[in-house]
Amino acid sequence: MTEPAKPDVAATPAPVKKHARDGKSSATIYDIAKVAGVNPSTVSRALSKPGRVSAKTQKLIEDAAAELHYQVNPFARALPTGRTSTFGLIVADITNPTFFDIIRGAGATATARDYTLVLADSAESAVTELTTARRMMATVDGLILASPRMDDDDIRALARDKPVVVINREVDGVPCVVPDVNKGISEAVRSLAANGHKKVAYVAGPSQSWMSTQRWDGVRSACEWSRLEAVRLESSKPTVDGGRQSAREVLASGATAVLTYNDLLAIGLMQELQAAGLMVPDQISIVGFDDIFGADFTTPPLTTVRSPLGECGSGAATILLDHLAGTGGETPETLRVETELVLRGSSGRLIAAK
Amino acid sequence: MTEPAKPDVAATPAPVKKHARDGKSSATIYDIAKVAGVNPSTVSRALSKPGRVSAKTQKLIEDAAAELHYQVNPFARALPTGRTSTFGLIVADITNPTFFDIIRGAGATATARDYTLVLADSAESAVTELTTARRMMATVDGLILASPRMDDDDIRALARDKPVVVINREVDGVPCVVPDVNKGISEAVRSLAANGHKKVAYVAGPSQSWMSTQRWDGVRSACEWSRLEAVRLESSKPTVDGGRQSAREVLASGATAVLTYNDLLAIGLMQELQAAGLMVPDQISIVGFDDIFGADFTTPPLTTVRSPLGECGSGAATILLDHLAGTGGETPETLRVETELVLRGSSGRLIAAK
DNA sequence: CAATTTTTGGCAACCGGTTGACAAGCGGCA
């Protein structure tokens, strides 16, 4: 069946060294045209432009296509049109669970609209990211950048070429999807204030991270509002390990409550503080960001400011796809999604006399 | 009509009948040929077949290409050759952390060898999986199926079309990458026996899961070897929630040690048991599988049989790429990777009088 | 230095769709 035994002219000992795609793959529009008794271009029109051919012919062609199990060859289609029905998603680090839901959200939206998602990882490097993005540009209709590390200008340059949507960062002139941190943060800080905390530390993320800055700004202003003292600390990297390493600084700061750039830092920090004998939350409260997978596995479970990451992913994909469809006006609008406090056990009333 | 009024160059009767999008995109081999003063086909050869043109011409062409920032058009290349430099990875569920490392491993190997990874999610459904796989087949050079849910026959059918590699399952006639569970399991069971356990429960995963069966077989035979009683329990779904739901059955079984199909089940089970007042590991020991991200966030941290998931992903990609390169003989070999026990706090000496 | 072999580069035919231009078919209307 896969064997080209069909028009087997002779029992040739044909040295079919070249394996692969001889007798197999899908029919072409030419085959359909032959079966349906029309011209190939008519087939092409029937299959892409609805209403361009008569209902009769349409049916004829569709039947033939179904019979032959026709599937368009995406490459042949992409060549003249430039459209690939594919878009790219670049994340800083595939292993960072923050991106899982983004990937999932974008992926779901993609398949729902008959697009294919191509995923890439920039290994947290701005240059890798740009290289990857450039390479991708050749093969996709649009690009989603999740928490990009590269310059605003580079992003805009890419956006000039093809539609680009940015997640977790705001870039002028480019559509963005960003969680609005204020609601979640003010809930968190109010909760801390209500529990008797006076001094709050913020453990920052990577210096290029726009989102880290946003969060720090949010923390600072929420603290001002609640008349708490806020202090900013740096971290080496936004991982569990980085969180552990920041424990000393946190202790030294004298803060009784900590918000960290993300949940990974929070988890590492909590592990280290607990290992040092501190009680969480009795002696120190810890609040993370993102509500990643596993944030509730810890003891106590982590209080965190949740960003609707899945929504970000699907929102970005929707914006992109709308743009490609010609819908979505030329408005490089920013889509803001709400954040909310997820109150769990790692934050609470300050008990220690310290 | 589909063209928006973007290039609104007045009502110019511009004779620019040709492609609208000429202003930008990349140079073609024809441009290079013109600059270098050679024939397009020579350019093509210089750029793909090394050693087919003289060093002099080669240099000339490369310079021209660099100057024009040439990038091959993957579609134009894919059309005549059929090669796409892309492969697909289908996982049952993107949000299941088991796959994170597989994705990462495969992705890293892909980019290292100048391939692009296309990711898809089958939503744990055999039919979605097959549909997705079929659709992907048109656009990729090969496919990796991680923990596939579809029939062996469907997999073999796909494999007849293009190279396929399966992870976490063994399918006759198709190259597979599977963790060899025995070492890890026997370590785990020996450890349990040494800690005074007499009866061990195994909480199984989805019934179609080949790996779940493997693990149960491993547990049973290891228990036999160590003269422990082994009992198998079912779970509703292989998630944290499913683990919680299985707690009652576990208690009813009278086992003092539990191995679960995966870490998610183990974590859910532990949460529920602890909520019911049991001490882990004093009264009951829990051992998971996979060592997923977050397995060490729990209190106590989860003892688990680690599969080198990243290695599985990169191993599968390597096999696939070797096949595509013509290397890797026609041997549909199975690559076995070792598992090992990661001893943490959730398993230990049985203390309770019960 | 001529004859022969080996390189090297050019020509042209694809790969499988898309699309503008155009002609034939057809009913409507005067």
Added chain:
DNA sequence: TGCCGCTTGTCAACCGGTTGCCAAAAATTG
């Protein structure tokens, strides 16, 4: 009945590379 405009299908020219075949050029050899 004849003219018109609209629908429907056909032709052919692409899109940007790849590759078999062949001839010209260069290198090797007698």
